[in-house]
Amino acid sequence: MILIIDFGSQYNQLIARRVREHKVFCRIEPPGIPLEEVRRLAPEGIILSGGPASIYEKGSPKCDPGILSLGIPVLGICYGMQFMVNALGGRVDRAAKREYGPAELVVLDRSGLFSGVNERTPCWMSHGDSIAALPEGFRVTAKTANTPFGAAADEARGLYGVQFHPEVTHTPQGSLILKNFLFGVCGCKKSWTMKSFVRDSVEDIRARAGDGKVILGLSGGVDSSVAAVLIHRAIGGNLFPIFVDNGLLRANEAERLSKVFKENLKVPVRLVKAGKRFFSELKGVEDPEKKRKIIGRVFMEVFEAEAKKIKGVKFLAQGTLYPDVIESVSAFGGPTAVIKSHHNVGGLPKKMRLSLIEPLRFLFKDEVRALGTELGLPDDMVWRQPFPGPGLAIRIIGPVTKERADLLRRVDAVLNEEIKAHGYYRKLWQSFAVLLPIKSVGIMGDLRTYENIAAIRAVTSTDAMTADWARLPHELLALISNRIINEIRGVNRVVYDISSKPPSTIEWE
Ligand code: XMP
Numbered sequence: 001m002i003l004i005i006d007f008g009s010q011y012n013q014l015i016a017r018r019v020r021e022h023k024v025f026c027r028i029e030p031p032g033i034p035l036e037e038v039r040r041l042a043p044e045g046i047i048l049s050g051g052p053a054s055i056y057e058k059g060s061p062k063c064d065p066g067i068l069s070l071g072i073p074v075l076g077i078c079y080g081m082q083f084m085v086n087a088l089g090g091r092v093d094r095a096a097k098r099e100y101g102p103a104e105l106v107v108l109d110r111s112g113l114f115s116g117v118n119e120r121t122p123c124w125m126s127h128g129d130s131i132a133a134l135p136e137g138f139r140v141t142a143k144t145a146n147t148p149f150g151a152a153a154d155e156a157r158g159l160y161g162v163q164f165h166p167e168v169t170h171t172p173q174g175s176l177i178l179k180n181f182l183f184g185v186c187g188c189k190k191s192w193t194m195k196s197f198v199r200d201s202v203e204d205i206r207a208r209a210g211d212g213k214v215i216l217g218l219s220g221g222v223d224s225s226v227a228a229v230l231i232h233r234a235i236g237g238n239l240f241p242i243f244v245d246n247g248l249l250r251a252n253e254a255e256r257l258s259k260v261f262k263e264n265l266k267v268p269v270r271l272v273k274a275g276k277r278f279f280s281e282l283k284g285v286e287d288p289e290k291k292r293k294i295i296g297r298v299f300m301e302v303f304e305a306e307a308k309k310i311k312g313v314k315f316l317a318q319g320t321l322y323p324d325v326i327e328s329v330s331a332f333g334g335p336t337a338v339i340k341s342h343h344n345v346g347g348l349p350k351k352m353r354l355s356l357i358e359p360l361r362f363l364f365k366d367e368v369r370a371l372g373t374e375l376g377l378p379d380d381m382v383w384r385q386p387f388p389g390p391g392l393a394i395r396i397i398g399p400v401t402k403e404r405a406d407l408l409r410r411v412d413a414v415l416n417e418e419i420k421a422h423g424y425y426r427k428l429w430q431s432f433a434v435l436l437p438i439k440s441v442g443i444m445g446d447l448r449t450y451e452n453i454a455a456i457r458a459v460t461s462t463d464a465m466t467a468d469w470a471r472l473p474h475e476l477l478a479l480i481s482n483r484i485i486n487e488i489r490g491v492n493r494v495v496y497d498i499s500s501k502p503p504s505t506i507e508w509e
Helices: 012-021 035-041 065-069 079-087 174-185 194-209 222-238 253-264 275-282 288-308 322-329 348-352 365-374 391-395 402-421 474-487
Strands: 002-005 026-029 045-048 074-077 091-093 099-107 120-127 130-133 139-143 151-154 159-162 213-218 239-245 270-273 313-317 355-357 430-444 447-460 491-496
Touching: 002 012, 012 026, 012 174, 012 322, 035 065, 045 079, 045 174, 065 079, 074 079, 079 091, 079 130, 079 159, 159 174, 194 222, 194 313, 194 355, 194 365, 213 222, 222 239, 222 253, 222 313, 222 365, 239 253, 239 288, 253 270, 270 288, 275 288, 275 402, 288 348, 288 391, 391 402, 391 430, 402 430, 402 447, 402 474, 430 491, 447 474, 474 491
Parallel strands: 002 026, 002 045, 045 074, 074 159, 213 239, 213 313, 239 270, 313 355, 447 491
Antiparallel strands: 091 130, 099 120, 099 139, 139 151, 151 159, 430 447
């Protein structure tokens, strides 16, 4: 296992991704991690991440310098290297200007960390301060035109530093450099696979849950489905997955999910059909935040009522993923402004006094997908696009009714049928339709129509933090528009959303 100390770099998740791509497990911890805990974790190597601060800044993140003398190899990246140099008696100078962007790395010693790396290779720089003198025992191993100490090493102590970012794709041989650190320096083994993950987590879940009962809210999404199957494999009938059909799901979603769980996976699901209740509570509500709050509250009530039917529940399982975990402990992570209140079942454990089981809390999304496949989930569930908790309600602008939800469901189904048929479904982060609260005039045959407008939203993204509207071929858009207007009574105009995020958001409400 590799321990990554998070000094707040925007790239720290990427470091973890790269390490895991080499089939080595790693975890990210904040700088405040006690030395004792590091010893207990006994990592094979430690990576100190980059970070936006200057080591001279008040309150800049620091870890226990004892980490550098545990006898465990350490690789400092950017700020991590500067921290190491400073802690060991070298000199870091405050920069007059930042160095940001591509640079050519000249490798002076093509062994160790740079074994197999070209003598000259592109690298990505992003730093303010620079190293002016190395601590005793270190020697310089690479440089760039602006950075005389581009990389340095003290092999005897197993300490390495790189001023550039090997984890980003702009450093094409960065993965090789990390690989050299993992296998050449730390002696890691390629042991992190989904098979090993299943084996270990099944044991963990069994140990934690004992013979206690566990409830889990299925959303139809990848994460909760995968969590359910994994936990079921560990504790079988003591897992009670509950699926609340709020009437605001995509077409056939509830049926498909129940069927797959029951027939393919042999996991019984409690399906609660609560559409009526949701529509009645949403009646006449237009304000997006109000919609979200109502749906969140009603979901909680329905879920809780169902959960109460199961006697002696001790645990609530959730499909929380690693990025959320990291965000909540990140060195610089603070509460960000609430743009949209996302709904989840966060309030339940407190109210019902349940302990949490989060078996995916160390996984990234693509790993969850691989895990889903490993556990036998069908492709269409594993590769499902994200879908918001409040469902179609935040895609029906204005008041939400069952009729409008049914209409939007049909539009959405046609849209995604074509998106899938043309091979775009997996390439897009999301593709969906939005029902607008205005009508427009059209002509069908010889008759005037006055009907609804559907907007199509299709975006590309890697993490939903930013997104761009997808440049779908005009022919495909034409086909989609034609099919929707011809096949679905009640829509006579289709428009395409060409806004990126920011400043727009992905969902309309
Ligand atoms: P926005 O609209 O803020 O959405 O750009 C970013 C991503 O989050 C999804 N989303 C939600 N997911 N509960 C969820 O589980 C919610 O309340 C919710 N609201 C938005 C959205 O679909 C997009 O992928």
